[in-house]
Amino acid sequence: MRLLYRFTLLSLLCVNTLVAQEHLIKDDIDGKVSEKENIKKPLLSDKLQYLKDDYHLNLIVSYMAIGQYDTISDQDGSGDRVDIVAHYTPTNVLSFGMKLEVQRAFGAYSSGQFSKAIGSLNKVSPSYADLDPYLKELWADYKFNDLDIRAGVINTNSFVDRSFYNNFAKFFLSHAYSSQSYGHIPLSSLGIGVKYTKEEYYVNAVLSDATEHLEDAIDDIRENEYSLYSTIEAGYTPDKNIYFINVWHREEKSGDTSYGMYLSLNQYLNETNKIYAKYGVNKNAAIKQHFSLGWSQDALFSGNDLLLTGFSSSQAESTSDFQNSLEILYKYKFDHGIELSGDLQIIKDPTTQEDWVVMPSVRFRMIF
Numbered sequence: 001m002r003l004l005y006r007f008t009l010l011s012l013l014c015v016n017t018l019v020a021q022e023h024l025i026k027d028d029i030d031g032k033v034s035e036k037e038n039i040k041k042p043l044l045s046d047k048l049q050y051l052k053d054d055y056h057l058n059l060i061v062s063y064m065a066i067g068q069y070d071t072i073s074d075q076d077g078s079g080d081r082v083d084i085v086a087h088y089t090p091t092n093v094l095s096f097g098m099k100l101e102v103q104r105a106f107g108a109y110s111s112g113q114f115s116k117a118i119g120s121l122n123k124v125s126p127s128y129a130d131l132d133p134y135l136k137e138l139w140a141d142y143k144f145n146d147l148d149i150r151a152g153v154i155n156t157n158s159f160v161d162r163s164f165y166n167n168f169a170k171f172f173l174s175h176a177y178s179s180q181s182y183g184h185i186p187l188s189s190l191g192i193g194v195k196y197t198k199e200e201y202y203v204n205a206v207l208s209d210a211t212e213h214l215e216d217a218i219d220d221i222r223e224n225e226y227s228l229y230s231t232i233e234a235g236y237t238p239d240k241n242i243y244f245i246n247v248w249h250r251e252e253k254s255g256d257t258s259y260g261m262y263l264s265l266n267q268y269l270n271e272t273n274k275i276y277a278k279y280g281v282n283k284n285a286a287i288k289q290h291f292s293l294g295w296s297q298d299a300l301f302s303g304n305d306l307l308l309t310g311f312s313s314s315q316a317e318s319t320s321d322f323q324n325s326l327e328i329l330y331k332y333k334f335d336h337g338i339e340l341s342g343d344l345q346i347i348k349d350p351t352t353q354e355d356w357v358v359m360p361s362v363r364f365r366m367i368f
Contacts, residue, residue, distance in 0.1 A: 079128025
């Protein structure tokens with residue numbers, strides 16, 4: 001298995017063969033392309049439309065800023081990020097994607113450090129940190145009938161967890177609802193993803209290096225010391241509903257392994273109301289088991305707003321203690337690709353000396 005994996009990764013360094021992913025509402029290249037096409041009165045997209053019309057090239061710039069304050073421990077975290085996306089589709093079956101990302105932290109903490117400082121088992125916001133610009137995605141994608149294959153530096157989130165709210169840039173801030181509860185998924189890594197989609201079911205799979213950056217993956221290959229992430233997900237999709245099971249495995253360079261599975265049920269109640277539930281169990285991960293439940297209503301006061309509420313319960317691997325949380329988020333979509341969200345997270349039994357976390361947050365987002 002290791003020899004096969006190493007050969008696959010070395011091949012990807014030389015040749016990228018791949019693509020065409022359906023437009024899911026995710027914070028990846030496909031999601032941004034799909035989202036940009038629905039923006040009212042875009043500021044930049046219209047000016048760049050000739051690139052798409054004449055050269056089949058989509059250029060997208062997005063900006064997001066986060067501010068959070070825990071009223072109990074008197075700590076705050078804030079930061080922002082810029083994504084620059086290029087998507088080239090020379091044919092109906094072949095496409096290429098690239099994504100550059102820049103992040104900043106405004107205070108003493110990165111997003112991960114702030115989550116730990118207030119004692120949350122789950123990250124409480126999208127990522128921000130003092131990072132130099134880095135390559136987040138660079139892939140080729142090939143579609144053959146119902147089969148999509150993507151290879152290169154990929155966002156594995158494009159292939160796993162098709163929950164309604166799996167996007168911390170658009171929906172819940174907490175990863176308890178907007179990401180995988182075990183926190184071991186490499187969102188940007190060198191690998192290959194495969195998706196087989198039929199009208200009422202799908203099967204997705206990913207095999208990749210488990211590091212977060214291309215430079216680390218290449219160094220690991222050269223030194224013959226690399227980590228391996230693999231996952232497979234199977235889902236049933238009647239109407240617009242999604243029910244799926246996911247199994248994952250991760251092996252570190254040290255030889256340590258972690259693995260787990262989770263089940264997610266996503267159901268439309270009507271055109272404006274949706275609910276979801278997720279349960280997962282993990283071994284040798286920070287969270288031993290996790291349950292979350294969420295509800296959303298579109299067009300609460302107008303056709304441009306969204307209300308989200310969610311409850312989650314996570315069990316720590318180290319202590320077996322449970323931590324419960326509640327999140328309420330209201331988002332309004334303005335013209336020109338601008339979104340503004342107000343959020344409140346309440347966490348019971350954080351890992352600090354405090355009994356509670358009561359944290360209002362704000363998120364500003366714009367796609368040009």
